[in-house]
Amino acid sequence: MAALYEALIADSVLERDQGVLDAMREKNDGEIKKLDEKIADAEENLGESEVREAHLAKSLFFVRIGDKEKALEQLKVTESKTVAVGQKMDLVFYTLQLAFFYMDYDLISKSIDKAKKGRRLGKEELFEGV
Template structure:
């Protein structure tokens, strides 16, 4: 997939902070810090469309001077991108035209303009021949879907990706799609399918753009505990080398899993309480 491997997409980090701002359990003083971080991110990435939405929803206060400055920067950047597309169409080949349109798509994604990003991605797709590159465009669409928690867009994009695989496609992208679908299933409370997809992706995980590997193992363990029978949990999770390598880095998760499997319920509830407290602090102060 096009993009920097190993790094979570900044917009998805931003989405997490926006989620925390909606939670009653997060202290007001921490929300002040989060609002400052969100506003700084918006200014840095010229996210005028998102800023206007957050102001309308009373998440952020309006700074008209900052908004006017962002809009001016967007206008200048769009002019450059459109000039680049025109030059490619007039003087260069199909590949350069496609790359110019993709650059405009990524710009709209960066500034948080959902509708224009989706429209431009469709236009880019019309300039795209290779199945792998079409799959990459679907992944960008999925990231937009997860940012906005648009489950209909996510579901349709997953179906589209599966149809593309009938035309071809490589195993790396297919394995990447399993993690996206697993996250969608987890978000829609289909924990059994989420666990199956996550477990099937442990040895091939490369989907760093949506979350780090530690987070992936955390989701895998939790969905497995909920949905697997005792024998399967032992074989696929408790004794899994990939999980054992990482689980110690996630406070209390090992105690939580092993005490439940060993039927040590007193230890389980102790670990459960510590784990909930730790994750509250992690969500609030990370």
């Protein structure tokens, strides 16, 4: 939650406690290292679905800790590893969840439009370049 904590500090909602921030960063870095190892192992030793699941786990970690930019970046990486339309729709909903949390109206609008297109036509091609 270090990214969210820093955003709240910047908005003067909380006062900075460097010890707390350092502890958060250390815990986050440890988890990211584990997730990166899981991704590397999946890419070397496992199949495409395991690689996708490893990337999804990293995406959801960034969503969980409130790191919007890294979450969106990782969700795009996960989307590039995703074939099924239903799984792509799940990624859109994760993006929507993040957009609502941050009240990012532009991202909300884009995600809703993407979800409508995917639901209406159910074609994987719709997600190319969106």
